[in-house]
Amino acid sequence: MRFSVISIFPEFFDSPLSCGLLSKAREKGLIEFSFINPRGHSTDKHHNVDDRPYGGGPGMVMAVDPIRRALGTLGPKARVLMLSPKGRPLTQALARELAGEEEIALLCGRYEGIDARLEELCAIEPICVGDFVLNGGEVGALCLIEAVGRLIPDFMGKYESADEESFSSGLLEYPHYTRPEEYEGLKVPEVLSSGHHGRIMAWRREKSLETTLASRPDILAQAALTDEDIKYLKCLERARPGRNLFVALVHYPVENKSGQTITTSLTNLDLHDIARVSCTYGLGGYFVCTPVADQQDLARTLIGHWREGYGLKANPDRGTALGRVRVVGLLDEAIAEITDCTGVRPKVVATSAKAGNMTCAQVSQMLQKEPVLLVLGTGHGLHRDVLAGADGMLRAIRFMDRYNHLSVRSAASIMVDRLLGDIG
Numbered sequence: 001m002r003f004s005v006i007s008i009f010p011e012f013f014d015s016p017l018s019c020g021l022l023s024k025a026r027e028k029g030l031i032e033f034s035f036i037n038p039r040g041h042s043t044d045k046h047h048n049v050d051d052r053p054y055g056g057g058p059g060m061v062m063a064v065d066p067i068r069r070a071l072g073t074l075g076p077k078a079r080v081l082m083l084s085p086k087g088r089p090l091t092q093a094l095a096r097e098l099a100g101e102e103e104i105a106l107l108c109g110r111y112e113g114i115d116a117r118l119e120e121l122c123a124i125e126p127i128c129v130g131d132f133v134l135n136g137g138e139v140g141a142l143c144l145i146e147a148v149g150r151l152i153p154d155f156m157g158k159y160e161s162a163d164e165e166s167f168s169s170g171l172l173e174y175p176h177y178t179r180p181e182e183y184e185g186l187k188v189p190e191v192l193s194s195g196h197h198g199r200i201m202a203w204r205r206e207k208s209l210e211t212t213l214a215s216r217p218d219i220l221a222q223a224a225l226t227d228e229d230i231k232y233l234k235c236l237e238r239a240r241p242g243r244n245l246f247v248a249l250v251h252y253p254v255e256n257k258s259g260q261t262i263t264t265s266l267t268n269l270d271l272h273d274i275a276r277v278s279c280t281y282g283l284g285g286y287f288v289c290t291p292v293a294d295q296q297d298l299a300r301t302l303i304g305h306w307r308e309g310y311g312l313k314a315n316p317d318r319g320t321a322l323g324r325v326r327v328v329g330l331l332d333e334a335i336a337e338i339t340d341c342t343g344v345r346p347k348v349v350a351t352s353a354k355a356g357n358m359t360c361a362q363v364s365q366m367l368q369k370e371p372v373l374l375v376l377g378t379g380h381g382l383h384r385d386v387l388a389g390a391d392g393m394l395r396a397i398r399f400m401d402r403y404n405h406l407s408v409r410s411a412a413s414i415m416v417d418r419l420l421g422d423i424g
């Protein structure tokens with residue numbers, strides 16, 4: 001494989017490519033490198049490659065022409081990648097894909113980046129090495145060279161393999177140990193000295209699952225898992241931020257179509273479905289808020305049927321879910337109950353189909369450390385006073401579309417799933 005690096009700092013690569021496995025791969029002829037400096041292709045008498053940005057602002061921009069000329073020197077089969085924060089994320093799967101190429105050209109930007117017209121004129125794929133900004137593409141290019149290079153056959157010694165490493169199977173790798181067998185009172189797990197290949201494999205898989213659950217639950221949710229894996233995961237202790245999440249369904253005060261303050265009637269469907277969501281996602285609780293005595297009685301009768309009456313015999317699971325429902329008069333009572341049981345006043349996050357700017361990621365972050373009460377409205381939505389009194393308002397589901405009129409129980413399910421997913 002050949003890597004052709006287009007950079008105004010080719011010397012950046014001297015040391016990293018002259019040590020370790022990359023240097024050996026070079027010596028063995030597995031990987032070749034060539035460097036093209038756009039300065040050498042600048043027609044400017046000072047070999048300048050940058051200029052001030054149109055529209056003003058700080059920094060300089062790399063000019064299109066020297067880079068286009070530099071790209072013109074590449075072989076016909078070169079796949080041209082440009083290191084850029086806006087690019088496709090560099091993942092193990094992408095590294096595997098690239099390992100099959102004959103020639104990869106890596107275009108390294110500097111300053112504020114490269115004149116945007118380059119991408120209109122040349123076939124270039126932007127690649128990003130992480131959600132942060134570097135001074136230039138060189139460090140990113142080195143990440144890519146190493147991630148791709150080590151997947152080339154014979155790059156690694158016969159005792160090393162990329163197959164079991166982190167991300168290869170969609171999981172993080174298990175922990176490693178070497179001599180001494182005991183250090184500062186810490187012993188190497190006994191199974192690793194057992195010589196029992198099957199037990200070692202099983203232990204490693206379990207540790208891999210544990211590490212991934214603890215450190216990267218996001219990738220665990222996407223990983224291919226066997227029935228055995230799922231059985232093991234079910235037994236593991238895990239942080240349950242869902243316990244910090246409470247839901248309130250408000251029947252008063254809400255607004256009608258004309259913006260008047262009204263009270264709505266509760267529905268059996270909302271009662272059941274949101275209770276089932278609360279139970280499935282392990283929420284702290286579900287409050288139904290109605291100050292109307294008849295409505296409170298009705299809610300308690302419905303709940304009683306499933307908790308104690310005939311419903312309990314017919315479907316005990318439903319009783320478990322409905323056991324989560326607390327009937328209160330006003331939202332403030334729900335807030336007071338949560339404060340009492342958690343010792344902390346919950347952050348109140350209102351919801352609306354029309355407005356809201358708080359992201360699910362922000363609320364998920366809050367759930368890691370404090371209780372949050374997600375407030376859902378009925379009728380034509382929560383009363384303006386409830387919205388004004390909230391600590392924040394969650395961004396509407398499908399906020400970019402014209403039609404987003406969901407039932408409140410559908411909205412509750414979608415929001416809770418976005419906040420907690422399968423692992424939270």
Ligand SMILES: C[S@@+](CC[C@H](N)C(=O)[O-])C[C@H]1O[C@@H](n2cnc3c(N)ncnc32)[C@H](O)[C@@H]1O
Pocket residue numbers: 082083084085086107108109110111112113114127128129130131132133134135136137138140
């Ligand atoms: C200072 S950065 C320019 C950042 C650019 N103004 C922006 O905000 O997106 C200069 C160059 O570093 C490289 N670079 C910076 N961060 C990167 C990242 N996360 N992934 C890949 N390349 C990156 C790109 O080649 C970029 O053109």
